[in-house]
Amino acid sequence: MAMVLYIGLLHRLLLACLVSSGLAFSAEYTFDVNILPHSPAVEIGKNFTATCSLAITSEATADDLIWYSTLKIIPREQYNKINTSAVNVTITITSETPSRLFCRVNKSKDTKDTYGIELHKGYPPERPENLSCVALQVDKRISNNVTCSWDTRKRGTLIETKTSLFFSSGDEEKEKEIKDADKHRGTVTLSIFPHHMNAKVWVVSENKLGKVKSDVLETEADRFAKTNPPFNVVAISEKQFPESLLINWSQPIKNVYVKLIYQIRYCKHGSQTWSEIPLEDTAREIQSFRLQYLRPYTLYITQVRCKMFREGFGYWSDWSRNATKMTPEDKPKSKPDLWRTINNTEGSNRKTMHILCKDPELSNGRIRIFKVKMQSLPWKEVVVNRTGSEDLAVDLRQIQDPRGIIFVDVIACNSVGQSPKASLKIPRNPHQFPPVNKLMWKSDKGQLLIEWQTPNVSAGGSPPKHNLTEYVVQWVSGKDGKMDWQRENRSTLKTFIRGDLENFIYYNISVYPIYSDWIGQPVTIPAYLEQGAPSQPPSIKQEYLGSDNAKLVWTDIPQEKQTGFIVNYTLYYFTNESDVQAITLPANTYSYHLKTLSSDTNYWTKVKSSTIKGSATSPVHMFKTAKYAPGEVKGIVVGACLGFLFLLLGITILCFYKWQSIESKWWPTIPNPENSRIGTWTPDFHLKNEPPKENTLVDVSVVEVDMLDGKSVFEEDRAGLPLKKDKYLSEEHSSGIGDSSCMSSPRQSVSDSSHSSDEGGDLGETAAGAVQYSSVVASQGYKGQNPNAAAHGQPLPPQQQQQQQTTPSFSRSESTQPLLECEDGGGDTPGSSGQSRLLSPGGGYRSKTLDHGSARCAEERGEQGSAVLLRFWPGDQACQQSGAQDAAESPEFLEAVPASHCMTKLVGYRPQ
Numbered sequence: 001m002a003m004v005l006y007i008g009l010l011h012r013l014l015l016a017c018l019v020s021s022g023l024a025f026s027a028e029y030t031f032d033v034n035i036l037p038h039s040p041a042v043e044i045g046k047n048f049t050a051t052c053s054l055a056i057t058s059e060a061t062a063d064d065l066i067w068y069s070t071l072k073i074i075p076r077e078q079y080n081k082i083n084t085s086a087v088n089v090t091i092t093i094t095s096e097t098p099s100r101l102f103c104r105v106n107k108s109k110d111t112k113d114t115y116g117i118e119l120h121k122g123y124p125p126e127r128p129e130n131l132s133c134v135a136l137q138v139d140k141r142i143s144n145n146v147t148c149s150w151d152t153r154k155r156g157t158l159i160e161t162k163t164s165l166f167f168s169s170g171d172e173e174k175e176k177e178i179k180d181a182d183k184h185r186g187t188v189t190l191s192i193f194p195h196h197m198n199a200k201v202w203v204v205s206e207n208k209l210g211k212v213k214s215d216v217l218e219t220e221a222d223r224f225a226k227t228n229p230p231f232n233v234v235a236i237s238e239k240q241f242p243e244s245l246l247i248n249w250s251q252p253i254k255n256v257y258v259k260l261i262y263q264i265r266y267c268k269h270g271s272q273t274w275s276e277i278p279l280e281d282t283a284r285e286i287q288s289f290r291l292q293y294l295r296p297y298t299l300y301i302t303q304v305r306c307k308m309f310r311e312g313f314g315y316w317s318d319w320s321r322n323a324t325k326m327t328p329e330d331k332p333k334s335k336p337d338l339w340r341t342i343n344n345t346e347g348s349n350r351k352t353m354h355i356l357c358k359d360p361e362l363s364n365g366r367i368r369i370f371k372v373k374m375q376s377l378p379w380k381e382v383v384v385n386r387t388g389s390e391d392l393a394v395d396l397r398q399i400q401d402p403r404g405i406i407f408v409d410v411i412a413c414n415s416v417g418q419s420p421k422a423s424l425k426i427p428r429n430p431h432q433f434p435p436v437n438k439l440m441w442k443s444d445k446g447q448l449l450i451e452w453q454t455p456n457v458s459a460g461g462s463p464p465k466h467n468l469t470e471y472v473v474q475w476v477s478g479k480d481g482k483m484d485w486q487r488e489n490r491s492t493l494k495t496f497i498r499g500d501l502e503n504f505i506y507y508n509i510s511v512y513p514i515y516s517d518w519i520g521q522p523v524t525i526p527a528y529l530e531q532g533a534p535s536q537p538p539s540i541k542q543e544y545l546g547s548d549n550a551k552l553v554w555t556d557i558p559q560e561k562q563t564g565f566i567v568n569y570t571l572y573y574f575t576n577e578s579d580v581q582a583i584t585l586p587a588n589t590y591s592y593h594l595k596t597l598s599s600d601t602n603y604w605t606k607v608k609s610s611t612i613k614g615s616a617t618s619p620v621h622m623f624k625t626a627k628y629a630p631g632e633v634k635g636i637v638v639g640a641c642l643g644f645l646f647l648l649l650g651i652t653i654l655c656f657y658k659w660q661s662i663e664s665k666w667w668p669t670i671p672n673p674e675n676s677r678i679g680t681w682t683p684d685f686h687l688k689n690e691p692p693k694e695n696t697l698v699d700v701s702v703v704e705v706d707m708l709d710g711k712s713v714f715e716e717d718r719a720g721l722p723l724k725k726d727k728y729l730s731e732e733h734s735s736g737i738g739d740s741s742c743m744s745s746p747r748q749s750v751s752d753s754s755h756s757s758d759e760g761g762d763l764g765e766t767a768a769g770a771v772q773y774s775s776v777v778a779s780q781g782y783k784g785q786n787p788n789a790a791a792h793g794q795p796l797p798p799q800q801q802q803q804q805q806t807t808p809s810f811s812r813s814e815s816t817q818p819l820l821e822c823e824d825g826g827g828d829t830p831g832s833s834g835q836s837r838l839l840s841p842g843g844g845y846r847s848k849t850l851d852h853g854s855a856r857c858a859e860e861r862g863e864q865g866s867a868v869l870l871r872f873w874p875g876d877q878a879c880q881q882s883g884a885q886d887a888a889e890s891p892e893f894l895e896a897v898p899a900s901h902c903m904t905k906l907v908g909y910r911p912q
Helices: 002-020 630-657 659-666 710-716 725-729 750-759 787-791 798-806 852-861 877-889
Strands: 033-036 041-043 047-054 065-069 079-081 086-092 100-105 113-118 120-122 129-138 145-151 162-169 172-178 185-189 198-207 210-213 217-220 231-238 241-250 260-268 288-291 299-308 323-326 337-344 351-358 369-374 380-383 394-400 406-413 422-426 437-444 447-453 468-477 483-489 494-496 506-515 523-528 540-545 550-554 568-574 581-586 591-594 602-611 614-617 621-624 774-777 809-812 835-839 845-849 870-872
Touching (some): 033 100, 033 113, 047 100, 065 086, 129 198, 145 162, 162 185, 231 299, 241 299, 337 406, 337 422, 337 483, 351 406, 351 422, 369 394, 437 523, 447 506, 540 602, 550 602, 630 659
Antiparallel strands (some): 047 086, 065 100, 100 113, 129 145, 145 185, 162 172, 198 210, 198 217, 231 241, 241 288, 260 299, 351 394, 369 380, 406 422, 506 523, 568 602, 774 809, 835 845
């Protein structure tokens, strides 16, 4: 029993070793399974066959074996049953094939054995091709280190490959193992380089999938030699040979080892195009050579190299160091490049023509003087003082406001001689020489290409003798105004600008056809070598604001800031409540009128300028629409003014047609005061006993009513009032008494006083009413001034009865015209200065203080002595008799007696 356990354990250990070495993997050890081959190297693209076998077939057979990879189970159609214990499988190896392949026993669900192998995919080694070797010069001899290289396919082997380099010469054979197969080169070190001896070289590559050997390179060892370049290379110029340079050098190795031939090349300074001397001119042992047919006064760079003289032997050495030299000067062989430009003078409308000239293309030296001749004028020399490039144009002459045809001839001179003459003919009207057609441009690989078509000569009417000879292409920089030009022959229809153009700079390109020195009509287009986004945005502002519209304007971006052609503008505007609105406008638009806006609303706006390479957006600008449109406010004002004018016109027309009614209402007709005789009626005037005349005015007196006591007085005399109440109680028909020229102080009538007293009104406010006038008419029916006595039936004294018969009666005028300004004196107040004479009803007089205005007016009038203001005094009988007696005895009594002697109140008119 112990022996059985020992054998089983030993068997299991053996299987574990197989699994750990990559030969087999097992999950369970119930069955002994073996897979052949063990971890093979397989070639990609070919079929691979593996065999799985059972050691013991008592519990399982070949039918229980299953093949599968990491990804899937292999179909049984690919199986091949060898016997009851073995089965093999065939698969095609690809780059996607899993690197592991498994075989398992799957007799039941409980019993499962799994084994596997590792697949090493790859390719067999490739045969080295194009084997070559080289031995470089070290010091004065060829080195004993030979370096060989070869080519193989770039796919690689993907598995470990050994490559070896073999070199055999005479009795010596060297092998060099190349560890890094991807280098495809190796170096073999010899004891000495075998000059004039044969050598064999080959390469061997080997891996698990195969072994290959290259072709054997068998040749003379000198074929592998590569010398150093010649040294001490020198170029020599000779004044008598302006078109040649002499080149000298030294050989790098002695002829005893290697015999050499040489090769020479040269180019102009700054050029990348080399010119080589043919080998038949230098294929011999030489150490100098003369370069010919060079351009005078030109800097040249020369190089030399060498190799073994035998054809097919050795390698060309590297080129020597540069030998630089300038050829001698010679007289110019071509005419100068003559041109003209016309510029506008700043600050005026005048034009200035500049005659410009460049050095001849074949100047063959430094141009020191230009000789200029214009029209029939003598030759004039212009000395050239250059400090920069030789291509800079020289301004030979300036012509202000050129007129007519201009002929210019120029000759360039250097230290050796002078050039042929260049002529330029500037016509009065260049339109008689037709321009080119369809001028176009495009940027091509960092250069500006210009294309055009030939002019239509028949349509331009050019004379047949003036043939098209060449073109002049001119360009002007928009950055600094720098101008340059180049000439092209008549067969050229497209060319690259040969000047130093800058990116993002605007250029004006013009093409001029030249007709036998006559300048034709140009065609000009703008162009950019390279475009970009604008470097500066436009600035926007509002030009006009309304209630529902606004006009926005923006400035054009300066030309130097555009960096490209503006293709369009995009206008954005928005409010706080709405989305952004965008409007795309053409490139030549610099304003836009926004409509259907909201009144009294803030708007934000910005504008974006775009080129084909980008855009630039202006800062946001805010504006606010007006609350009212300008027309609305103006319409309201104009409407109001028109309404007022129409109203005023209607009133004027109404007044015109109703003038008589208005005049009679506001300006009634009154008697002329000049016809009144009231001024001659005074107490001192003795009236004659004449029969009264009807409608005769003999005197005027002022009847005043005491505004403080008018009511009592009126009530006292109400019974004796002979006048009609309606007549005297009406303010419109009441009149005042007084002189037409002086008695202008407004007084209130008896009727007004009574009426005012009855209604309780303010007498002070109505005292300035209409002024009453009275006429004194001689009448025998005058009943005196004391109505109280007549009312009580008392007989009058004889004296009063006599006076009653001779005193004129009073009749009222219906006039309500105000008195003159000088007659208006408010002298009825108790404190006034001046006095008035009062006529008492009994025939006496009392003096009353007058205001200074009334007194002064009376003095100014001067009518029959002193003007006297008469008032009827309603005093008692005693006072009346006393006053009459005093007046008869002394007229001055009237001036001495105060108004308060008989009555302290102002008196009013008493009925007559």
